[in-house]
Amino acid sequence: MAINPSASDHVIEIGPGQGAITEPLLASQCQLDVVELDRDLVSRLAVQFSQYPRFNLHSADALSFDFSSLSDGEKLRIVGNLPYNISTPLLFHLMEQAEHIEDMYFMLQKEIVNRLQARPGSKQFGRLSIMIQIHCEVEALFDVDPESFDPKPKVMSSIVRLRPHTQTKYRIDDLSLFEKIVKAAFAQRRKTIRNNLKEVCDEDVLRLAGIDPGARAEALAIEQFVELSNQLSQEL
Numbered sequence: 532m533a534i535n536p537s538a539s540d541h542v543i544e545i546g547p548g549q550g551a552i553t554e555p556l557l558a559s560q561c562q563l564d565v566v567e568l569d570r571d572l573v574s575r576l577a578v579q580f581s582q583y584p585r586f587n588l589h590s591a592d593a594l595s596f597d598f599s600s601l602s603d604g605e606k607l608r609i610v611g612n613l614p615y616n617i618s619t620p621l622l623f624h625l626m627e628q629a630e631h632i633e634d635m636y637f638m639l640q641k642e643i644v645n646r647l648q649a650r651p652g653s654k655q656f657g658r659l660s661i662m663i664q665i666h667c668e669v670e671a672l673f674d675v676d677p678e679s680f681d682p683k684p685k686v687m688s689s690i691v692r693l694r695p696h697t698q699t700k701y702r703i704d705d706l707s708l709f710e711k712i713v714k715a716a717f718a719q720r721r722k723t724i725r726n727n728l729k730e731v732c733d734e735d736v737l738r739l740a741g742i743d744p745g746a747r748a749e750a751l752a753i754e755q756f757v758e759l760s761n762q763l764s765q766e767l
Contacts, residue, residue: 533672536556536561541564542562542564542608543598543601544556544563545613546612546613548612552610563583563585564588566589566591567589568590593624594617598631608635610635618643619643629667638688638689640689642686645671646659651751652750653749657717658717665703665757667693668693669692671690673689674688674689708760712728717749723744723746723747724746732759737759740755
């Protein structure tokens with residue numbers, strides 16, 4: 532298992548389903564908290580793993596769950612098979628609590644993992660790439676074929692590891708402003724950065740940040756978005 536949990540770890544599993552990963556996690560004797568929304572599965576899991584003293588079950592929506600509340604000073608390790616329809620908002624939710632997290636291991640659609648680790652200049656590079664990479668190092672570990680599932684999905688899945696930066700990698704003065712700029716920059720990918728950010732700043736500010744106003748957002752480095760955000764923050 533890539534996670535390789537130990538008895539000293541505090542692991543959080545999101546969406547355990549019928550417990551396929553839960554059992555091997557508990558075999559490591561780690562402290563395991565699971566977060567499950569489906570009430571029928573909650574009832575089943577409560578019976579299935581009742582004999583494990585270090586198992587805690589939370590009947591809750593992971594999108595609004597306060598994961599930091601489970602930390603007693605130690606860093607959390609988070610794992611899960613994330614459904615496509617909630618994967619992006621859930622990742623953003625977890626980034627807000629990254630200071631309490633040691634690492635995360637998720638199975639996602641391969642397309643999403645490609646976007647998470649995309650670099651500037653690629654078609655996959657976008658808002659998701661930037662907002663995850665300012666918080667974490669991203670590493671795709673391996674693919675999971677559709678034949679591994681029953682029923683078989685129509686898409687390839689991948690396992691990704693996210694490790695929150697132990698030291699600040701990007702100095703962002705106003706994170707909410709940074710998020711606003713990145714969201715606007717990629718609102719219409721075919722348009723230039725000049726057009727997408729015309730309600731945010733003028734061309735002179737873009738040039739001061741080392742940005743070609745005629746470039747598209749996907750061509751810009753994360754550092755350029757940071758520089759632009761910090762310049763605008765000083766003007767407010």
